[in-house]
Amino acid sequence: MTDALVNIPETATPGEIIEIKLLISHPMETGFRPRSDGSLVPRDIITSVRCLYGGETVLEVDLNPAISANPFLVFHLRADRSDEIALEWTDWGGVVHREARQITVA
């Protein structure tokens, strides 16, 4: 299980621009770092992050080895309907982690 801090507002007014924050606990191992014996620590990064608003993809981000450990993403979204906002991120092993929150727009 990956720890993550997810901040999605619970309520918004129609058309409001909301801020979504995602802080993922992850070492983001580059794959370029040698151990003391000279062998490389294998790459272990989050490869992509996706945001789905009621099933519709509204944001897709590719991450790369230059991104620091515990990546922190902030982005904005226009809230126009009450629905589920889900954040999904895929790790190096291909496992998809998911955090979803319901937003009420009224």
Next chain:
Amino acid sequence: MKRGGVAALAVLLTGPAQADERRSGFDYMGPETQLMQTDDMANPGMLAVQAGMRLWQETAGDAERSCESCHGDAEKSMRGVAARYPAYDATAQSAVDVAGRVNLCRTRHQGAEPLPQEDADLLALVSLIGLQSRGLPVMPDPDPQMSQWRSRGADLFDRRMGQLNLSCAQCHDDNAGGHLGSAPIPQAHPTGYPIYRLEWQEMGSLQRRLRGCLSGVRSDPWPYGSDAYVAIEAYLMQRAAGMPMETPAVRP
């Protein structure tokens, strides 16, 4: 009358200046890094706190007890605790830091193995405990036994060490506020440990930070868990008495 007025003016002038010239390492950071620390949604130290919250409730060892089994809700029982550490433990006849206390609890009450220094789980628990003192003033342990630890810490702080033959005090007292290369030299108030250090890209204890300085002056760092670290921490926390705790702090 005039004389009294001058005296009053002198008090007015010197009052605020004398008030407190101590500065947390926080004050030397750029505004972006400060924001990172103050926004709990952006502070990576809060990930350790979140993990600590989970570990707090997990049983460990032969006794099948969790921290919560004895201490209950960490937010209540651990309030202000980290601000008093290092504290004297009469049974161990030694000063212990918060990590040392967690490990004493593990061996004495949980029947579990102590966690190694800088273990992520140990740092997570210490971060959770430290957070419960955030904003509270540092209040050093009044136990009279602590004074010998503090004087040993003071002695180590003033002692020249390593190939560069530098003491802690030569940077952190004599040149605090100046720069070492491009890095500002803080006054060495350990109010935010464990810290999330951007250079480390993970949480670390004061011991790890002290080791950084020890190898910086080209001396051979004491092994992890050495009494010397606890002595220095006891001395530094005495100097920081009254300053607000910041755990989990972010530092560059």
